[in-house]
Amino acid sequence: GSRTMSSQPTVYVTRPDVDSSGLELLRKSCQVSTWNEALPVPRTELLRQIAGKDALYCALTDKIDKEVLDAAGSQLKCVATISVGYEHIDVEECKKRGIRVGYTPDVLTDATAELTLALLLATNRRLFEANKQVYNGGWKSWAPMWMCGQGLKGSRVGLFGFGRIGQEIAARIFPFKPSEITYTTRTERPKEAKAVNARYVNFDEMLCNSDFIVVCCALTPETKEIFNADAFQKMKSNCIFINTARGGNVDQKALYEALKCKRILAAGLDVTTPEPLPLDDPLLTLDNIVILPHIGSADIETRKEMSRITARNILAALAGEKMESEVVL
Numbered sequence: 517g518s519r520t521m522s523s524q525p526t527v528y529v530t531r532p533d534v535d536s537s538g539l540e541l542l543r544k545s546c547q548v549s550t551w552n553e554a555l556p557v558p559r560t561e562l563l564r565q566i567a568g569k570d571a572l573y574c575a576l577t578d579k580i581d582k583e584v585l586d587a588a589g590s591q592l593k594c595v596a597t598i599s600v601g602y603e604h605i606d607v608e609e610c611k612k613r614g615i616r617v618g619y620t621p622d623v624l625t626d627a628t629a630e631l632t633l634a635l636l637l638a639t640n641r642r643l644f645e646a647n648k649q650v651y652n653g654g655w656k657s658w659a660p661m662w663m664c665g666q667g668l669k670g671s672r673v674g675l676f677g678f679g680r681i682g683q684e685i686a687a688r689i690f691p692f693k694p695s696e697i698t699y700t701t702r703t704e705r706p707k708e709a710k711a712v713n714a715r716y717v718n719f720d721e722m723l724c725n726s727d728f729i730v731v732c733c734a735l736t737p738e739t740k741e742i743f744n745a746d747a748f749q750k751m752k753s754n755c756i757f758i759n760t761a762r763g764g765n766v767d768q769k770a771l772y773e774a775l776k777c778k779r780i781l782a783a784g785l786d787v788t789t790p791e792p793l794p795l796d797d798p799l800l801t802l803d804n805i806v807i808l809p810h811i812g813s814a815d816i817e818t819r820k821e822m823s824r825i826t827a828r829n830i831l832a833a834l835a836g837e838k839m840e841s842e843v844v845l
């Protein structure tokens with residue numbers, strides 16, 4: 517137990533380097549302790565530190581499962597993650613124990629959609645490949661067909677997932693004049709689709725007809741490795757595959773094979789399995805891929821606000837009040 521004399525609630529923060537504005541909010545009324553390195557807290561340390569705490573401020577790099585909740589003890593009231601994704605938290609187990617779960621949707625929607633467009637354009641117009649030529653002497657002269665890519669204009673774009681982020685991606689793709697935007701979701705969203713003239717299609721149709729496929733869904737048991745060898749097999753040979761959701765949505769070995777044998781044209785990934793991607797991963801030997809280190813929401817103001825929302829979620833939960841963004845369990 518770590519109740520202080522002043523009986524302030526105790527919070528453990530797994531990331532000392534979240535923007536200080538969030539930590540300051542917590543420190544006003546809580547006793548805050550943090551992990552002390554800019555890398556994920558080791559599991560054993562987390563298990564030790566969470567014991568007796570009232571709340572946990574965590575990130576997607578922390579696996580919050582039964583073992584962690586057991587180690588915490590029954591006084592734990594809240595787990596708040598500085599992310600919109602919460603597949604790293606066993607929410608069912610939290611529900612059973614009456615532990616409230618906070619996350620940070622909405623605030624990062626625009627930043628993530630913006631990064632998705634940046635990644636898409638970097639991939640289809642081969643920006644990194646081209647940039648390399650400037651430095652390695654590959655740039656001999658302007659040449660008619662050199663470094664040509666496949667434009668968005670007139671193309672069919674398929675969005676896998678059409679939630680907050682998917683809709684904002686669609687809104688940003690729309691001005692590039694694709695021939696059609698389609699989306700695949702569990703439930704049709706006609707009202708939201710209308711704004712960007714998007715058409716609902718089933719998974720198979722999206723796979724078979726898209727020039728671009730953009731993954732922007734949550735990682736759930738249903739979407740885990742849904743992009744497998746079978747899926748890549750159905751894609752058009754000019755298909756460009758973009759993933760800014762979770763690496764777990766993709767069978768990465770199948771993606772490698774599809775890119776290697778030019779079954780599809782190219783891929784742009786902001787998320788991989790694992791993260792970081794080992795330096796000897798076969799994906800890194802390919803020319804037709806752009807890989808970014810999970811920076812979708814990495815916009816300064818966005819990350820600052822994520823830090824504060826996570827703190828406010830904790831403060832609300834500890835006060836027994838409505839949280840700003842609570843995972844409905």
Ligand code: DGY
Pocket residue numbers: 576598599600601602624812813
């Ligand atoms: C999230 O929020 O889930 C992103 O992956 C990181 O911001």
